[in-house]
Amino acid sequence: MTVPLARKLEELLGKEKVLSSEADRLCHSYDATPLVSHLPEVVVRASTEEDVHAVLEVAAGEGAKVTPRGSGSGLSGGSVPVDGGIVLLTTGLIRILDVDADDLSVTVEPGVITADLHAAVEAKGLFYPPDPGSMKISTIGGNVAENSGGLRAMKYGITGDYVLALDTYFVDGSKVRYGTKCVKDVAGYNLTKFLVGTEGTIGIFTKITLKLVPKPRSKKTILALYDDILAAGRTVSAIVSRKIIPSTLELMDDVTIACVEEYAKIGLPRDAAALLLIETDGHPEVVREEGAKIEEACRENGARTVRVARDAAESAELFTARRMALAALARVKPTTILEDITVPRPAIPEMMAAIREAAKKYSLRMGTFGHAGDGNLHPTCLTDERDKEEIHRVEAAYDEIFRKAIALGGTISGEHGTGMAKSKYLPMMVGPKAVEVMARIKGVFDPQGRLNPGKIFRKEAH
Amino acid sequence: MGAAQDLSILKDAFSTLDVREYGDVLQCMRCGFCLPTCPTYRTDGVETQSPRGRVAMIKAVVDGRMDPTEEFSEHMYHCLDCRNCHTVCPAGVKAGERVLEARHRIEEHRPQGVVKRLLLEYAVRDQRRLSRLLAPARLYQRAGVQALVRKYDLLKAVSAGLSHLEAIMPEIPPRPLTESIPEEIPADGKEKGRVGFFLGCAMNLLYPEASRATAWLLSRAGYTVVTPKAQQCCGAPNIEEGERRVYGEMAENNVDLFLGKRVDFVVTDCAACGNELKSYGKHLGGRKRNSRYAGAFSEKVRDVSEFLSRALGPEVPFGPLEEDACFHDPCHLCHAQGITTPPRELLRRVPGLRLSEVPDAGQCCGSAGVYNITHADRSMKILAAKVEAIGKTGAHAVVSSNPGCLLQLEYAKRRFRTDWEVVHISTILRRSLARREDKGGSE
Numbered sequence: 001m002t003v004p005l006a007r008k009l010e011e012l013l014g015k016e017k018v019l020s021s022e023a024d025r026l027c028h029s030y031d032a033t034p035l036v037s038h039l040p041e042v043v044v045r046a047s048t049e050e051d052v053h054a055v056l057e058v059a060a061g062e063g064a065k066v067t068p069r070g071s072g073s074g075l076s077g078g079s080v081p082v083d084g085g086i087v088l089l090t091t092g093l094i095r096i097l098d099v100d101a102d103d104l105s106v107t108v109e110p111g112v113i114t115a116d117l118h119a120a121v122e123a124k125g126l127f128y129p130p131d132p133g134s135m136k137i138s139t140i141g142g143n144v145a146e147n148s149g150g151l152r153a154m155k156y157g158i159t160g161d162y163v164l165a166l167d168t169y170f171v172d173g174s175k176v177r178y179g180t181k182c183v184k185d186v187a188g189y190n191l192t193k194f195l196v197g198t199e200g201t202i203g204i205f206t207k208i209t210l211k212l213v214p215k216p217r218s219k220k221t222i223l224a225l226y227d228d229i230l231a232a233g234r235t236v237s238a239i240v241s242r243k244i245i246p247s248t249l250e251l252m253d254d255v256t257i258a259c260v261e262e263y264a265k266i267g268l269p270r271d272a273a274a275l276l277l278i279e280t281d282g283h284p285e286v287v288r289e290e291g292a293k294i295e296e297a298c299r300e301n302g303a304r305t306v307r308v309a310r311d312a313a314e315s316a317e318l319f320t321a322r323r324m325a326l327a328a329l330a331r332v333k334p335t336t337i338l339e340d341i342t343v344p345r346p347a348i349p350e351m352m353a354a355i356r357e358a359a360k361k362y363s364l365r366m367g368t369f370g371h372a373g374d375g376n377l378h379p380t381c382l383t384d385e386r387d388k389e390e391i392h393r394v395e396a397a398y399d400e401i402f403r404k405a406i407a408l409g410g411t412i413s414g415e416h417g418t419g420m421a422k423s424k425y426l427p428m429m430v431g432p433k434a435v436e437v438m439a440r441i442k443g444v445f446d447p448q449g450r451l452n453p454g455k456i457f458r459k460e461a462h
Numbered sequence: 463m464g465a466a467q468d469l470s471i472l473k474d475a476f477s478t479l480d481v482r483e484y485g486d487v488l489q490c491m492r493c494g495f496c497l498p499t500c501p502t503y504r505t506d507g508v509e510t511q512s513p514r515g516r517v518a519m520i521k522a523v524v525d526g527r528m529d530p531t532e533e534f535s536e537h538m539y540h541c542l543d544c545r546n547c548h549t550v551c552p553a554g555v556k557a558g559e560r561v562l563e564a565r566h567r568i569e570e571h572r573p574q575g576v577v578k579r580l581l582l583e584y585a586v587r588d589q590r591r592l593s594r595l596l597a598p599a600r601l602y603q604r605a606g607v608q609a610l611v612r613k614y615d616l617l618k619a620v621s622a623g624l625s626h627l628e629a630i631m632p633e634i635p636p637r638p639l640t641e642s643i644p645e646e647i648p649a650d651g652k653e654k655g656r657v658g659f660f661l662g663c664a665m666n667l668l669y670p671e672a673s674r675a676t677a678w679l680l681s682r683a684g685y686t687v688v689t690p691k692a693q694q695c696c697g698a699p700n701i702e703e704g705e706r707r708v709y710g711e712m713a714e715n716n717v718d719l720f721l722g723k724r725v726d727f728v729v730t731d732c733a734a735c736g737n738e739l740k741s742y743g744k745h746l747g748g749r750k751r752n753s754r755y756a757g758a759f760s761e762k763v764r765d766v767s768e769f770l771s772r773a774l775g776p777e778v779p780f781g782p783l784e785e786d787a788c789f790h791d792p793c794h795l796c797h798a799q800g801i802t803t804p805p806r807e808l809l810r811r812v813p814g815l816r817l818s819e820v821p822d823a824g825q826c827c828g829s830a831g832v833y834n835i836t837h838a839d840r841s842m843k844i845l846a847a848k849v850e851a852i853g854k855t856g857a858h859a860v861v862s863s864n865p866g867c868l869l870q871l872e873y874a875k876r877r878f879r880t881d882w883e884v885v886h887i888s889t890i891l892r893r894s895l896a897r898r899e900d901k902g903g904s905e
């Protein structure tokens with residue numbers, strides 16, 4: 001054990017920024033990913049970009065590994081320090097530097113909490129659309145590193161669609177500032193686009209400029225229940241073919257509906273096979289017209305009931321079921337394993353059927369909910385990590401589900417990232433050549449493999 | 463806090479956590495949703511100060527991956543037991559309760575200081591004893607010794623009730639309510655039923671007039687009010703400090719006493735007591751004697767606002783009070799008991815009273831039992847945020863319903879020189895009713 005590492009860091013940064021007790025290390029050994037954890041040697045809470053720089057210098061001198069960490073809400077093990085070393089927290093860089101209402105942009109430090117950013121820009125009548133389910137705790141740095149999506153992705157896109165400029169430190173301590181506030185900017189290779197979604201394996205962001213849009217003036221929420229999941233799937237296609245892009249289009253299956261009703265007793269019929277929650281936003285006139293068309297699409301495709309919210313209060317009520325989904329599922333069994341596949345929209349019914357089959361074949365309790373509008377489904381397994389045999393079956397079931405998603409032209413992760421959790425499937429997903437190209441890129445920035453090791457690229461030994 | 467005795471004994475203590483408790487710990491999916499509302503995470507911004515971190519530490523100790531060292535114990539005492547985390551956790555993990563369980567395991571296995579034992583095992587068992595203990599406190603407050611003690615933090619070693627009272631000690635009223643309140647107050651008008659009035663230690667000693675108002679209101683609502691002299695402390699300080707033996711004895715005494723009085727409800731005007739009394743069914747579950755009755759007792763327990771919002775029917779005339787007010791939710795009311803609407807409903811019925819919402823309502827004031835003594839710095843940071851939030855409402859009357867919160871907010875008033883009247887909800891309701899009726903101002 002190299003005790004001097006913590007001491008060196010303390011000398012440079014002061015004691016209060018360096019955490020190295022047993023409890024400190026334990027509390028930074030995990031993120032929200034089930035079944036994975038690893039102890040770091042030391043944890044540093046950076047509060048300025050100079051701190052980040054200093055840590056990288058020390059790490060370079062010592063040959064130490066560095067794993068960046070936001071709030072640790074990641075679902076692919078991204079901030080778990082697989083090889084020990086330093087966990088570098090960027091949660092202390094929390095300044096909102098500039099909300100530019102004239103040029104529709106905002107510049108922040110990476111530790112700003114997503115929901116706090118929303119509040120800050122909405123106070124000025126502006127809108128930052130990406131809204132991951134974890135937005136009350138996730139950091140913008142984590143969002144950019146994972147290229148996070150959210151409920152509004154179908155219409156508004158994901159985090160990467162909003163990143164205009166980044167200040168990034170590489171593992172050798174050098175820094176690149178790339179990007180401008182300009183929406184059009186084609187100077188050289190687009191490093192911003194490249195760095196988004198690199199999961200803390202290429203560089204550490206210290207400043208982030210994001211594009212904003214005007215806040216939509218009105219919205220309408222619709223909830224439709226189905227006796228048949230295929231009918232719900234057809235509705236999704238029917239809405240899109242009516243040339244409507246809702247801001248939200250969420251799906252819940254029968255298991256999820258039953259669990260929600262069991263837990264929250266909000267009056268959902270327990271025998272319903274599927275639920276769609278749809279929202280459209282924009283100019284009041286357009287919203288009214290689109291709302292009517294969506295309602296019609298639901299009815300024509302066999303919805304059993306359709307409810308249209310009359311006001312904000314009712315709209316919030318309709319969202320209850322979807323908001324409760326994870327909580328309801330998470331209470332059933334001790335361990336909740338949530339996956340994140342995505343398929344082309346028309347393939348949703350087939351994918352749902354395959355998930356169901358896998359659950360049945362391996363005798364598992366699995367509920368599926370997700371962002372049907374962009375084909376992003378979260379098959380969620382309710383299990384118990386102490387039951388090793390069942391965990392094996394869970395893995396086997398997900399294996400089949402991933403293969404099916406790929407076969408349908410989809411992907412193994414829509415928004416949670418590759419990290420350590422999905423690295424095994426990456427070659428199958430993108431092909432060995434693409435993985436090799438990625439590894440070469442990684443090698444250019446981090447030849448010694450010291451920045452967030454063990455992620456994306458599968459370690460040889462398992 | 464003495465050093466943890468013998469590591470191996472403590473390790474054993476944790477390895478016997480039963481399945482239900484361990485299950486709750488396992489249930490944590492580490493989503494982090496509990497971080498942004500946890501007061502200690504908000505002030506410190508590190509995982510060791512978060513519910514998720516606390517659960518992870520407990521799990522590691524139970525699994526034998528981490529030793530229950532002094533550091534672990536300190537982390538368990540950093541929690542305020544405010545239960546914000548219970549309210550937000552999607553998986554139903556009760557991190558606050560698990561922390562109390564951990565404290566219990568720790569305290570069982572280390573020597574307890576004399577003063578702490580005096581308090582938790584002797585004084586709290588009888589209101590008169592507590593009052594007698596306070597007698598010198600009253601004296602020395604007047605004699606100026608208080609300043610000295612505050613300066614040297616002499617009572618830091620003292621646990622529970624007393625030390626908490628000390629640092630932020632208000633003027634202690636000369637006589638506790640138990641000395642003057644009749645055991646039975648008849649219902650005003652036709653009797654609708656009988657309520658047992660559970661008089662918490664701190665209410666009795668420090669806010670007797672507020673509790674007198676509670677009894678008055680209960681009677682005014684049409685209930686005979688029974689206040690048994692032999693009631694003992696609810697046991698919350700013991701639970702907070704990890705003591706469970708005397709706790710169990712006191713709880714059983716209270717269960718027998720109130721059930722014996724054949725009351726329809728047991729009402730308390732202390733949110734912490736209310737939560738503890740409602741937990742008897744659960745906490746006494748493992749004990750042989752009385753465990754059956756504990757559940758029945760807990761079913762009868764109501765917080766004063768919970769009870770009055772129904773019991774004071776629409777016919778009851780509220781008199782006008784021109785007042786800008788806000789309600790500070792005690793953690794043990796909103797998070798532990800899930801009660802937020804009843805106090806607001808009651809206050810809105812007072813004509814002329816303008817009720818505004820405190821931004822980030824439901825955040826702890828930092829009082830939390832003895833926390834403001836044992837962890838003064840943290841407590842002050844948390845309090846400062848609360849003062850700022852209340853300041854934004856422009857309220858003059860800061861209403862609450864828990865003695866710990868009232869003490870802390872009165873202390874805030876002195877320290878931050880705010881222009882508030884900190885007042886128990888019963889006091890303000892009685893004022894309103896009395897104004898309308900002109901009579902009832904006094905009992």
Ligand SMILES: Cc1cc2nc3c(=O)[nH]c(=O)nc-3n(C[C@H](O)[C@H](O)[C@H](O)COP(=O)(O)OP(=O)(O)OC[C@H]3O[C@@H](n4cnc5c(N)ncnc54)[C@H](O)[C@@H]3O)c2cc1C
Binds near residue numbers: 199
């Ligand atoms: C209940 C729940 C719901 C969720 N819902 C969604 C959802 O709807 N959509 C979605 O996309 N995700 C969702 N997530 C996943 C997760 O919240 C996101 O991936 C989020 O962006 C992670 O942010 P974080 O601050 O917690 O980052 P962390 O988990 O701490 O880190 C994530 C990755 O970012 C890297 N990183 C962190 N900060 C920096 C930085 N400053 N510079 C470089 N790299 C950095 C880390 O190394 C790591 O690889 C959900 C998670 C949970 C638990």
Ligand code: SF4
Binds near residue numbers: 551
């Ligand atoms: S909210 Fe609940 S499940 Fe999530 S991390 Fe906190 S305790 Fe665990």
Ligand code: SF4
Binds near residue numbers: 499516541544558
């Ligand atoms: S009880 Fe309060 S202080 Fe303790 S972990 Fe929960 S939210 Fe934090």
